Each structure stands twice: as C-alpha cells, then as structure tokens.
Amino acid sequence: MKTIYLNEQNLEYWQQQSDKNVIALGFFDGIHKGHQEVIKTAGRKAKEEGAALAVMSFFPHPKTVLSKGEVTFDYLMPLEEKAKVLQTMGVDRFYIVEFNKSFASLSPEDYVEQYLLRFGTIHAVAGYDFSYGFKGAGNIDSLEEHSGGRICTTKVGKVEYQGRKISSTWIREVIHEGNVEELHQLVGRFYEIKGEWNGDSLEAFSCYMLPSPGCYTATVKTKGDIVMMNVCVEHMQGRIYFPGDSGLSCLEGEEVSVTLRHKVREGAVYAYS
Incomplete structure (x- = not known):
C-alpha cells in the first residue's frame, strides 16, 4: 500500500499518477466497525470493476481548522497507525488531503472534479452521513450528479451495536470513561x-x-x-x-x-x- 499526502502543491502530480479506482471516503478516525463496512464495501466493488482500492481521508480534523485553533480534537490514532490497519484490509492507496481553509472552501463540484474524477475514480463509497464541499453542501446522494454521471456511488447505512450507531464520538466517550x-x-x-x-x-x-x-x-x-x-x-x-x-x-x-x-x-x- 502507498500512503500519499496531498496538498495544493503536489495535487496535479498525483492526479497524473493515478489510475482507475474505487474509493472509500471519510475521516476514518479509529477505523471502527462502521468505517470497516465502508472500506470492505469499496473493496468488493473494486474487485468487481477490476480497479484499485483507494481510501481518501484528510488531516487535521476540520474542527481544529474552522475554529481557528480554538477547538482541540481528541484523535484516536496517528495517521501511521491508520495506514497500517488499512493495509491489512487490502487498500492499495491511502490519500491524506491537507485540510485547510482553501480545501474547505471548494464547491462540491470542484471537490469531485479535483479529488475524484482527476484521480480516476469510477465508484465512490461512503457512509450515509458523509459530506463534502463548502459547508458540507455535498453528500453521497449528490455525488453522482456532481460528477456528471461519471462516478457511481454506494451509500453505506449505519452500523449499530445494541441499538446505537457505532461512531468515533461514542468510542471517545468509552475511552474517556475508561470502559476500554x-x-x-x-x-x-x-x-x-x-x-x-x-x-x-x-x-x-x-x-x-x-x-x-x-x-x-x-x-x-x-x-x-x-x-x-x-x-x-x-x-x-x-x-x-x-x-x-x-x-x-x-x-x-x-x-x-x-x-x-x-x-x-x-x-x-x-x-x-
């Protein structure tokens, strides 16, 4: 697996180095069972399409950038450890986008064009609550339209345990309380x-x-x-x-x-x- 850190300076280079892929989208902090379902679903689609399996995330967390540093964020794992887990799941490329104000201000259409279409994405998989573009205006339901019909999509529903959605927020609560x-x-x-x-x-x-x-x-x-x-x-x-x-x-x-x-x-x- 190759881990690639994307920023405005190297974006065009990695666009040119990309190939046909099915991509899983999300922040994936902790890579819990909900995240795993998204990535496994993308893996199945990649095999069906004969395409590479990619994961695209971003760093740092939007809360720390959009709050101008006034909000701290409790990460669950470093990027290096996240990459190790993804490798065990058969991921071919792990893209980490530098999240800054410029990235946050992209329109949904520009995000899809610059970070998906130009990377050779033919199918995108994300959770039902994934959003992209300025103020989160885009979501997995609108992605196919924003790609002009060139990218197919699969929406993964929530994964639950004992009737509650598994989320990174819940995991932080469990760790904070010591119920490891x-x-x-x-x-x-x-x-x-x-x-x-x-x-x-x-x-x-x-x-x-x-x-x-x-x-x-x-x-x-x-x-x-x-x-x-x-x-x-x-x-x-x-x-x-x-x-x-x-x-x-x-x-x-x-x-x-x-x-x-x-x-x-x-x-x-x-x-x-």
Whole structure:
C-alpha cells in the first residue's frame, strides 16, 4: 500500500499518477466497525470493476481548522497507525488531503472534479452521513450528479451495536470513561497506545487519546517481548506508568506499545502499588 499526502502543491502530480479506482471516503478516525463496512464495501466493488482500492481521508480534523485553533480534537490514532490497519484490509492507496481553509472552501463540484474524477475514480463509497464541499453542501446522494454521471456511488447505512450507531464520538466517550473493554465490540480490537519509554513510564505519541486516570490490565509489547501486567494512566503528565519491577528499565528511549483491556481500579497514579 502507498500512503500519499496531498496538498495544493503536489495535487496535479498525483492526479497524473493515478489510475482507475474505487474509493472509500471519510475521516476514518479509529477505523471502527462502521468505517470497516465502508472500506470492505469499496473493496468488493473494486474487485468487481477490476480497479484499485483507494481510501481518501484528510488531516487535521476540520474542527481544529474552522475554529481557528480554538477547538482541540481528541484523535484516536496517528495517521501511521491508520495506514497500517488499512493495509491489512487490502487498500492499495491511502490519500491524506491537507485540510485547510482553501480545501474547505471548494464547491462540491470542484471537490469531485479535483479529488475524484482527476484521480480516476469510477465508484465512490461512503457512509450515509458523509459530506463534502463548502459547508458540507455535498453528500453521497449528490455525488453522482456532481460528477456528471461519471462516478457511481454506494451509500453505506449505519452500523449499530445494541441499538446505537457505532461512531468515533461514542468510542471517545468509552475511552474517556475508561470502559476500554467495550472497545472490542465497537472496533474489533482493543485500544492500543504507542509511545516512548522514559524510565518508569510511557510518554504517549501524539494523536492518542488517554483513558480516564486509573489502573488497567494491559498487554505490553516491546521489540523483544509481550507481557501482561497492570499499568496506570496519569493525565497530568500524559503518561502511562508501570510497576517498579516491570523489567522495562533497560528500554530507555525505545518504542513501547500498550493495549488496554480492562479497568481494574479508579484513581491517581500515586495510589498505585
């Protein structure tokens, strides 16, 4: 899979490098089961058409740009991790559009022309609530018209769990409350956080959301080992702390992965023993 960062300077180049594709559209933060259904549907269409499977997303989140930086956004995973998940799903190209005021001001017709038709898109797949163009004026129902009938579309309905739509917003609520064991039902995997090991704790990389403070059962993965242990989350320092005898003291500066499975206790790190 090739990951391509699109901006105004390289847009024309990548338009020329594109080939026939079926494309999945959305932000796809966390790649939950609803997102997975969109991408799998696009994959089936791509096989039917003998076309490449592409995913087009954007970064940063529109809320941070349109609010002029006044609104912060809790990302669920870095773009690099998003790309790894998409690769396992058979995606051929992952386009990440730089979201800025210029992109946000595109008319729906210009968006379709510049980012879909000129990229060789023959079929677009998106969720029922996907929107595009200035003030979200376009949606999956209008995309075929905005393409002049040159792009077919498939709209994917909402995917539910226990009668509620699975969404990135719901997942953030679950993480914020520390109910990490619920995530497997919404995402199909537990929540993984990667970061740099600093003596007695993990300093999370950017674009990971930390759950509520407390102690959790976790799978800890280093370059050479995978172990189960309890860890504690501390928001003041944005870190995950480990027991003093964790055996990880020799990993200073290395990348460590923590997959949270179950919350075992509320409370601050200093109460950990």
